[in-house]
Amino acid sequence: MSSAIKLADYATIAPDDLDKGYAKDVVKERVKRIAELHDVLIAARSHALLIVFQGMDGSGKDGAARNVFGQCAPYGLRTYSFKKPTEEEFAHDFLWRVHKQMPAKGEIAIFNRSHYEDILIQRVHGWISEDRVKQRMAAINAFEDLVQADNNTVLLKFFLHISYEQQAIELQQRIDEPEKHWKHNPGDWQERQHWDKYMRCYEDVLNWSATPWHIIPVDQRWYRDYLVSGIVLDALEKMNLDYPPLEKEK
Secondary structure, three states, X not given: OOOOOOHHHOOOOOOOOOOHHHHXXXXXXXXXXXXXXXXXXXXXXXXXXXXXXXEOOOOOHXXXXXXXXXXXXXXXXXXXXXXXXXXXXXOOOOOHHHHOOOOOOOOEEEEXXXXXXXHOHHHHOOOOOHHHHHHHHHHHHHHHHHHHHHOOEEEEEEEEEOOHXXXXXXXXXXXXXXXXXXHOOHHHHHHHOOHHHHHHHHHHHHHHOOOOEEEEEOOOHHHHHHHHHHHHHHHHHHOOOOOOXXXXXX
């Protein structure tokens, strides 16, 4: 299937004219401001914010969450990592486990991988039919429309775009560096063998989604943080949040 978006057309590195030191200074200020607005979000309870990080193994999903939201209050922030469904989850429709993790008003929820796993890895390995893939994509679009319209949820979806070469470096670091051993999974190298299939499936996801994706170059992690922090801060500022007024005694 032809796609309007071709990932090969998108860079995975920062432009030459962006200074790394400048970008890091900007990120520090943005992260501070994001935490301030998050505090207002918690108090106002008028909006929710859902952050979706999708990408190949080694694309930096954990790091993006940590570096952009690290100063946010923990009581208004939730993260959830979507792994292989449990037996109970398999017994329900594929969005059942997702709906339970959606943010309430006043919360930011971060999905490390997401509901898109059910049309990515399953499609790559041929575990579901193409008709089922299209049905699930339609269900995802309807689900995302529902939560945005019905619960004032702002949805930001980030595809963390890593190069084939950089992924090999990231995965090897998990073997070579003791502090990263816990991240090592031999299965990541096996999935890497299906790189071309994953890229085609991701392209379809990017093109079929009703809610647009942000394609984030991640070979240089400082540039990833620069882009993600700017998009998140812009979304929070557009909510026009304010602390609720003091309730008068009756």
